[in-house]
Amino acid sequence: MLAKRIIPCLDVRDGQVVKGTKFQDLQILGSPVELARFYNEQSADELVFYDITASFENRGIFLDVVETVAQEIFIPFTVGGGVNTLEDFTKLLKRGADKVSVNSGAVKHPFLIQEAAKKFGSQCVVLSIDAKRVDTRQDYPAEVDGSLEAGKVDTCKVDANAAGADPAWRVFTKGGRNDTGMDAILWAKKGVALGAGEIVINSIDQDGVKKGYDIPLLQALQREVSVPVIASGGAGSVEDIIEGFDIGGADGCLAASIFHHKEILIPELKKALMDKGIPVRR
Amino acid sequence: MIAIIDYDVGNIKSVCNALDKIGLSWVLTRDPETIKSAKGIILPGVGAFEDAMQSLIDHHLVTLLQQEIKTGKPFLGICLGMQLLYERSFENGEFKGLGVLKGDVVPFQTELKVPHMGWNALRINEDFRDHPIVKNTKNDDYVYFVHSYYVDGLEEETIAYCTYDRPFSALAGRDNLLGMQFHPEKSGDIGLRLLQSFKEMIS
Numbered sequence A: 001m002l003a004k005r006i007i008p009c010l011d012v013r014d015g016q017v018v019k020g021t022k023f024q025d026l027q028i029l030g031s032p033v034e035l036a037r038f039y040n041e042q043s044a045d046e047l048v049f050y051d052i053t054a055s056f057e058n059r060g061i062f063l064d065v066v067e068t069v070a071q072e073i074f075i076p077f078t079v080g081g082g083v084n085t086l087e088d089f090t091k092l093l094k095r096g097a098d099k100v101s102v103n104s105g106a107v108k109h110p111f112l113i114q115e116a117a118k119k120f121g122s123q124c125v126v127l128s129i130d131a132k133r134v135d136t137r138q139d140y141p142a143e144v145d146g147s148l149e150a151g152k153v154d155t156c157k158v159d160a161n162a163a164g165a166d167p168a169w170r171v172f173t174k175g176g177r178n179d180t181g182m183d184a185i186l187w188a189k190k191g192v193a194l195g196a197g198e199i200v201i202n203s204i205d206q207d208g209v210k211k212g213y214d215i216p217l218l219q220a221l222q223r224e225v226s227v228p229v230i231a232s233g234g235a236g237s238v239e240d241i242i243e244g245f246d247i248g249g250a251d252g253c254l255a256a257s258i259f260h261h262k263e264i265l266i267p268e269l270k271k272a273l274m275d276k277g278i279p280v281r282r
Numbered sequence B: 001m002i003a004i005i006d007y008d009v010g011n012i013k014s015v016c017n018a019l020d021k022i023g024l025s026w027v028l029t030r031d032p033e034t035i036k037s038a039k040g041i042i043l044p045g046v047g048a049f050e051d052a053m054q055s056l057i058d059h060h061l062v063t064l065l066q067q068e069i070k071t072g073k074p075f076l077g078i079c080l081g082m083q084l085l086y087e088r089s090f091e092n093g094e095f096k097g098l099g100v101l102k103g104d105v106v107p108f109q110t111e112l113k114v115p116h117m118g119w120n121a122l123r124i125n126e127d128f129r130d131h132p133i134v135k136n137t138k139n140d141d142y143v144y145f146v147h148s149y150y151v152d153g154l155e156e157e158t159i160a161y162c163t164y165d166r167p168f169s170a171l172a173g174r175d176n177l178l179g180m181q182f183h184p185e186k187s188g189d190i191g192l193r194l195l196q197s198f199k200e201m202i203s
Helices: A032-041 A056-072 A086-094 A104-108 A111-120 A184-194 A215-224 A238-246 A266-275 B013-022 B032-037 B049-058 B062-070 B188-201
Strands: A005-013 A016-021 A024-030 A047-051 A077-080 A099-102 A125-134 A168-173 A178-183 A198-203 A229-232 A252-255 B002-005 B026-029 B041-043 B075-078 B103-107 B116-121 B142-147 B149-153 B158-163 B167-174 B177-180
Touching: A005 A032, A005 A229, A005 A266, A016 A032, A024 A032, A032 A047, A032 A056, A047 A056, A056 A077, A056 A086, A056 B013, A077 A125, A086 A099, A086 A111, A099 A111, A104 A111, A104 A168, A111 A125, A111 A184, A125 A184, A168 A184, A178 A184, A184 A198, A184 A215, A198 A215, A215 A229, A215 A238, A238 A252, A238 A266, B002 B013, B002 B032, B013 B026, B013 B188, B026 B032, B032 B062, B041 B062, B049 B062, B062 B075, B116 B158, B142 B188, B149 B167
Parallel strands: A005 A047, A005 A252, A047 A077, A077 A099, A099 A125, A125 A198, A198 A229, A229 A252, B002 B026, B002 B041, B041 B075, B075 B177
Antiparallel strands: A005 A016, A016 A024, A125 A168, A168 A178, B103 B149, B116 B142, B158 B167, B167 B177
């Protein structure tokens, strides 16, 4: 039986794994390779590395990190952060990443998803979405396609009128500061249509609150998209992760601080999941 | 030294890294003489069957690989590289493969998500319990899959199964010829052990 995936997420800045809230009080947690090795031994099913390096000059360091991890760790790993072009995809995959995650880069240029899927296959294109719950749909802007290349607009246009039942979620970028006006579920569907092989859905409302994943958001996505959905943002306990799988229907659950601070040890988490009848890799 | 066949399909960096890890020296090549003198061959592959087969044809590798397999040299096809070993594929049409194993490559038709992506368990065909490739592998060992098509092959050429909506051939072979539908290079220690066993088949 296909196992549900447990995915630690590591933020990398200037070659170090860091943890901080809203880019303040960044705390260095260790080297990416050491942590990757630790999580591999802990039976993590996959790893995600996000490059949060601030300066453009230091972005090469992240590529070195990717290469070193790929030489040491033989489980799938996804990389993301600042991926805006096909060239970014090429560089990361060449260094040994298995999947590349796009977020605001795809909001700006949806065709990046299509080009990358065509060139490298859907299996390595992950669409990461930062979603925030909104009360109503009435204030959707009519146009959400301003930055698209002329002639390609229709293919990527998010049709606000085609919306389904409440509640609704909106796509945000820039760390949750910028409301794109796009419906998150529709954007996910569009992303899959363009070739994304997996969706990572990060709930801005739940992120850092440790009160559990946004279950209705996960359920809505599960109903609407055919590719694996990875829950992100909000896990604070073993019960939250059980709920993400059992009720939210997630294919994978991603978390950062609870793993980094060893509040939850993955072997114990997996035992709890197994006891609940949720299939996991042993 | 083994040859990894270089025919412009997908990212093979992980395969190379994993071979480095287990200390099996390799060369990425499509040169006939190099391939012939190699002690083993790995045929990697990610992407579409038609493109990959066309690329083998364009690089004049089809007959060469068929002949090399006949010599009894250890040969491992990974993922699409496994599928190419079969007679036909029905991925977006109907295409001929290398035809060195019997069977077809067919799409998953299921309510479950496709591609079949993630970790799933192996179940070893008891007739192959003594095969050298699985000597360090046991039932319910998990390996990593990413594929939308699967091999509908012969029982007597199936070394280990995996079950998604149905059981399918995850590890196939005959004599020194092997195919792995999963990615051993991404399957953690279990995957490295399988590659190690392949290494030990190479004298």
